[in-house]
Amino acid sequence: MTVTAPDRSIILFGAPGSRAKIDTPALVLDLDAFEHNVALMAETCRRAGIGLRPHAKTHKCSTIAKRQIAAGALGIGCATIDEAEVMVAAGLPGVLITSPLVTAGKIARLARLVEAGGDVMVVADHPANVAALDQAIGATGRTLRVLVDLDLGHHRTGVGTVADGVRLAREIASWKALRFAGVQAYAGHLQHIADHAERLARTRAADALVADLVAELKAEDLAPAIVTGAGTGTHRINAAGSPFTELQAGSYIVMDAEYGGIEYAPGESWPFRPALSVAVAVTSANVPGSVTTDGGTKAFALNGPRPRVASGPLAGAAYEFSGDEHGRVSLPEGTATPALGTVLECTVPHCDPTIAHFDAIHCVRGDRLVDVWPVDARGRRAPLPPG
Amino acid sequence: MTVTAPDRSIILFGAPGSRAKIDTPALVLDLDAFEHNVALMAETCRRAGIGLRPHAKTHKCSTIAKRQIAAGALGIGCATIDEAEVMVAAGLPGVLITSPLVTAGKIARLARLVEAGGDVMVVADHPANVAALDQAIGATGRTLRVLVDLDLGHHRTGVGTVADGVRLAREIASWKALRFAGVQAYAGHLQHIADHAERLARTRAADALVADLVAELKAEDLAPAIVTGAGTGTHRINAAGSPFTELQAGSYIVMDAEYGGIEYAPGESWPFRPALSVAVAVTSANVPGSVTTDGGTKAFALNGPRPRVASGPLAGAAYEFSGDEHGRVSLPEGTATPALGTVLECTVPHCDPTIAHFDAIHCVRGDRLVDVWPVDARGRRAPLPPG
Numbered sequence: 001m002t003v004t005a006p007d008r009s010i011i012l013f014g015a016p017g018s019r020a021k022i023d024t025p026a027l028v029l030d031l032d033a034f035e036h037n038v039a040l041m042a043e044t045c046r047r048a049g050i051g052l053r054p055h056a057k058t059h060k061c062s063t064i065a066k067r068q069i070a071a072g073a074l075g076i077g078c079a080t081i082d083e084a085e086v087m088v089a090a091g092l093p094g095v096l097i098t099s100p101l102v103t104a105g106k107i108a109r110l111a112r113l114v115e116a117g118g119d120v121m122v123v124a125d126h127p128a129n130v131a132a133l134d135q136a137i138g139a140t141g142r143t144l145r146v147l148v149d150l151d152l153g154h155h156r157t158g159v160g161t162v163a164d165g166v167r168l169a170r171e172i173a174s175w176k177a178l179r180f181a182g183v184q185a186y187a188g189h190l191q192h193i194a195d196h197a198e199r200l201a202r203t204r205a206a207d208a209l210v211a212d213l214v215a216e217l218k219a220e221d222l223a224p225a226i227v228t229g230a231g232t233g234t235h236r237i238n239a240a241g242s243p244f245t246e247l248q249a250g251s252y253i254v255m256d257a258e259y260g261g262i263e264y265a266p267g268e269s270w271p272f273r274p275a276l277s278v279a280v281a282v283t284s285a286n287v288p289g290s291v292t293t294d295g296g297t298k299a300f301a302l303n304g305p306r307p308r309v310a311s312g313p314l315a316g317a318a319y320e321f322s323g324d325e326h327g328r329v330s331l332p333e334g335t336a337t338p339a340l341g342t343v344l345e346c347t348v349p350h351c352d353p354t355i356a357h358f359d360a361i362h363c364v365r366g367d368r369l370v371d372v373w374p375v376d377a378r379g380r381r382a383p384l385p386p387g
Numbered sequence: 388m389t390v391t392a393p394d395r396s397i398i399l400f401g402a403p404g405s406r407a408k409i410d411t412p413a414l415v416l417d418l419d420a421f422e423h424n425v426a427l428m429a430e431t432c433r434r435a436g437i438g439l440r441p442h443a444k445t446h447k448c449s450t451i452a453k454r455q456i457a458a459g460a461l462g463i464g465c466a467t468i469d470e471a472e473v474m475v476a477a478g479l480p481g482v483l484i485t486s487p488l489v490t491a492g493k494i495a496r497l498a499r500l501v502e503a504g505g506d507v508m509v510v511a512d513h514p515a516n517v518a519a520l521d522q523a524i525g526a527t528g529r530t531l532r533v534l535v536d537l538d539l540g541h542h543r544t545g546v547g548t549v550a551d552g553v554r555l556a557r558e559i560a561s562w563k564a565l566r567f568a569g570v571q572a573y574a575g576h577l578q579h580i581a582d583h584a585e586r587l588a589r590t591r592a593a594d595a596l597v598a599d600l601v602a603e604l605k606a607e608d609l610a611p612a613i614v615t616g617a618g619t620g621t622h623r624i625n626a627a628g629s630p631f632t633e634l635q636a637g638s639y640i641v642m643d644a645e646y647g648g649i650e651y652a653p654g655e656s657w658p659f660r661p662a663l664s665v666a667v668a669v670t671s672a673n674v675p676g677s678v679t680t681d682g683g684t685k686a687f688a689l690n691g692p693r694p695r696v697a698s699g700p701l702a703g704a705a706y707e708f709s710g711d712e713h714g715r716v717s718l719p720e721g722t723a724t725p726a727l728g729t730v731l732e733c734t735v736p737h738c739d740p741t742i743a744h745f746d747a748i749h750c751v752r753g754d755r756l757v758d759v760w761p762v763d764a765r766g767r768r769a770p771l772p773p774g
Contacts, residue, residue: 021491021492023490023492023493024490057711057712079711079712080681080712099670099681099712099713100670100671100727101670102668102669102670102727102728103410103411103668103728103730104408104728105408105410106410125671125673126671126672126673126727128726128727129727151673151674154709155674155677155679155715156671156679156709156710156713156715157670157671157673157679157713158671158673159673160673160674164673188710281489281490282489283486283487283488283489283544284487284512284513284543284544284545285513286512286513286538286544286545286546286547286551287538287542287547290542292543292544294467294486297688297689297690297740298739298740298743301684302684302689302690303684303689303708303711321690322541322543323543323575324444324466324690324737324739324740324743325444325466325467325486326486326543326544328542328543339515340487340489340513340515340516341489341490341491343490350711352685352711353684353685353711356685356711356744357743358766359766379745379746
């Protein structure tokens with residue numbers, strides 16, 4: 001299943017004022033801010049002499065992935081086999097699946113991607129998984145690059161010690177259909193530490209563990225070609241001297257309200273700009289002091305700061321969820337009740353799961369809707385296998 | 388965009404043990420429990436002499452809507468124009484859109500549905516909206532049935548007083564292309580009151596307001612043909628004598644963990660069975676005492692009780708979210724660590740937004756996967772309009 005018809009909003013493309021006519025609820029991407037963010041992260045990595053493999057779990061959108069590659073990224077991170085299938089089908093290079101694929105069904109799908117010539121890699125954290133990968137890939141006559149996933153204290157995936165990491169790398173290298181390609185070490189638990197000094201100290205401690213594993217691997221003649229990790233929250237620290245050869249940041253393309261409460265660096269504010277909002281419309285205005293809108297818990301992620309109205313006469317007003325399909329906005333004192341149908345653009349709580357609620361991203365410049373990009377890696381969109 | 392290929396799991400249909408091989412994360416529907424629930428609500432309404440127009444916002448699935456109609460439902464509730472477009476296209480009768488449609492784009496889409504002969508109605512709570520509806524429908528040469536939406540204290544949508552309700556009904560009846568069809572009064576804020584006595588008292592108080600409006604309308608020669616409302620939480624109270632001609636319950640088809648904490652009736656437990664779960668797979672098992680799975684905040688709704696493992700050796704173990712793509716399950720003492728790839732079925736926090744995360748519903752009987760139904764009203768799936 002692929003998104004063929006982008007959206008009926010296409011009829012408004014380029015018309016003055018069309019931004020305010022986008023069918024709600026909708027994701028709205030400010031292209032100027034987005035392009036600034038894409039270019040800035042690419043330039044930051046270039047200057048630091050480090051690679052960038054941005055994570056597609058944020059956007060699930062092959063159009064955005066292509067923009068990132070065009071700006072210099074060396075590949076794309078994917079959280080799921082579904083995302084990887086879409087990115088490979090769209091011709092994206094250097095697709096790294098950043099979570100272990102362990103079920104028979106997912107390993108079979110990975111093997112089909114490899115067999116079709118997809119430029120894809122995967123991480124692993126367990127010898128049983130490595131053996132299963134070799135068996136499936138071996139049957140295709142091709143080879144698969146596999147990275148050792150190292151746990152930096154998040155306790156989500158990864159081997160827990162340097163010794164286990166070396167053992168697993170040796171294991172990978174021992175199989176006929178697999179190639180040991182490097183190390184992944186992603187510190188998800190460090191990305192949102194608000195205090196910069198603490199984030200710096202803990203990131204450096206995590207870096208030391210990664211450096212240990214890299215050194216041990218080199219000593220074993222298993223020098224990792226790729227050392228990948230880091231997110232938007234620690235990218236600057238990791239870019240400024242770390243064992244990493246590349247960064248996996250994702251959120252920087254659009255930012256979200258979560259990063260508003262995090263100290264970028266001493267005396268510096270975030271150079272990435274909030275580029276994404278959720279547009280909702282006023283659908284009821286019978287209760288004095290508030291209006292109801294058409295965006296509820298099916299339009300916003302709940303794991304992040306509460307949305308706020310981003311601009312216009314109600315700017316700053318907080319969003320109160322009023323069920324799965326509705327939201328409520330209290331009117332700031334002295335504000336006139338907006339007319340039914342008024343579109344309010346709201347801040348995004350946590351970007352990844354908010355984007356995953358939508359089929360399309362509405363791209364705007366100024367007051368104009370100029371494009372619609374399908375969130376084509378959302379859900380399960382790969383075709384049925386033969387048979 | 389329509390779901391044409393259901394799912395690659397189709398290759399397992401009917402095979403013994405295929406339930407445990409469903410590709411994760413996945414929605415799993417126990418057909419025996421689901422069919423019990425559909426039949427029981429239909430029978431409850433029949434016995435009470437009240438109609439049933441179940442709400443499709445719960446399932447967003449035309450296959451389920453057809454099952455409900457086959458069991459005797461007189462129509463289908465829809466929260467959005469997107470849902471209504473899918474249900475009408477699938478041939479469902481009596482589609483009632485239960486939130487006001489106020490933007491120009493949505494009213495135009497509603498007019499297209501009416502023009503195409505769709506059996507569709509909508510609620511309204513404001514004269515300006517009624518005027519806009521008449522203008523759009525008038526241009527089609529058809530008529531549209533419109534219900535007055537009455538606010539029962541939720542303060543989400545609806546007119547706030549009986550007098551406003553009568554005025555709006557008169558307004559609807561005065562337009563050429565509109566027909567006054569009745570009253571909607573949905574008490575979303577009463578559905579989850581845990582204590583039965585309190586839920587009963589507050590529902591009866593709300594009923595009194597509805598009865599007042601109905602009486603006033605009759606006195607004005609505007610007798611409402613339809614009086615619609617109620618949800619799963621208050622259905623029994625509303626069915627046992629109320630001003631309603633029909634119920635709008637939705638959650639009863641699958642139930643969810645939210646209803647676990649709510650007293651059904653004095654001395655009685657819920658007769659509807661939990662029919663839905665989210666299947667996840669163990670993807671990492673390197674941390675003693677816990678395992679990581681492939682279901683995070685993109686697979687479960689967050690506005691409900693935390694998921695638990697529903698069956699098997701880890702039954703009852705609580706789910707801890709570990710990001711958008713991962714969950715963690717602590718192993719009960721004495722439990723062996725499950726093998727990588729082990730599928731765990733988990734309870735559903737809040738059914739509506741959980742279902743809305745998925746493209747497909749995997750239907751099982753016993754240990755077998757027997758069907759896959761597309762969640763075809765998820766997202767925006769209607770074709771582009773001409774031009």
